Amino acid sequence: MIFLINIINKPEESRNGFTLIEVVIGIMIIGILGAVALPKYVDLQTQAKETAENSVVAAIRTSVANYYAKESIASAGAYPTTLDSAGNGNCAAHNACFDMVLLQGGITSHWSKRGNTYTGPNKGMYVYNRTDGSFNKRQLIAVPVEVDLAEAE
Numbered sequence: 291m292i293f294l295i296n297i298i299n300k301p302e303e304s305r306n307g308f309t310l311i312e313v314v315i316g317i318m319i320i321g322i323l324g325a326v327a328l329p330k331y332v333d334l335q336t337q338a339k340e341t342a343e344n345s346v347v348a349a350i351r352t353s354v355a356n357y358y359a360k361e362s363i364a365s366a367g368a369y370p371t372t373l374d375s376a377g378n379g380n381c382a383a384h385n386a387c388f389d390m391v392l393l394q395g396g397i398t399s400h401w402s403k404r405g406n407t408y409t410g411p412n413k414g415m416y417v418y419n420r421t422d423g424s425f426n427k428r429q430l431i432a433v434p435v436e437v438d439l440a441e442a443e
Contacts, residue, residue: 336412343410346388346397347425353391354423369423378404 354369361367374389374396381387381401389396400411408416415428
């Protein structure tokens with residue numbers, strides 16, 4: 291009986307745990323912080339992919355220029371006819387892209403190849419032109435199409 295009286299008369303300050311309202315408010319605060327942080331995290335991932343892609347593109351351009359300089363010393367100078375011996379598809383250890391111009395043996399992941407067009411980790415498409423040694427981002431051009439609105443109705 292004395293035990294029950296002690297529980298009933300227990301002061302509020304010595305209670306353990308949280309009330310339902312406190313838990314709900316805590317969850318709401320965590321949700322708000324998550325909603326603010328998630329877009330920042332996704333943006334950081336995109337920036338990292340762009341930076342990685344731009345670094346590879348800069349290294350390829352430098353390597354093509356070095357190749358041309360070496361060829362100019364040895365002969366009349368020429369750009370490499372191809373950047374690699376990779377086949378179409380994803381770059382991998384058995385299908386390394388840019389292995390003829392990059393000293394470390396090329397790129398083995400996050401890039402893909404189709405013909406002389408390469409797609410980077412941030413979905414940028416680059417085309418190698420062996421006549422001038424350029425490795426530039428492929429520009430998609432929108433072609434305007436005339437639509438006769440009277441006919442469409």
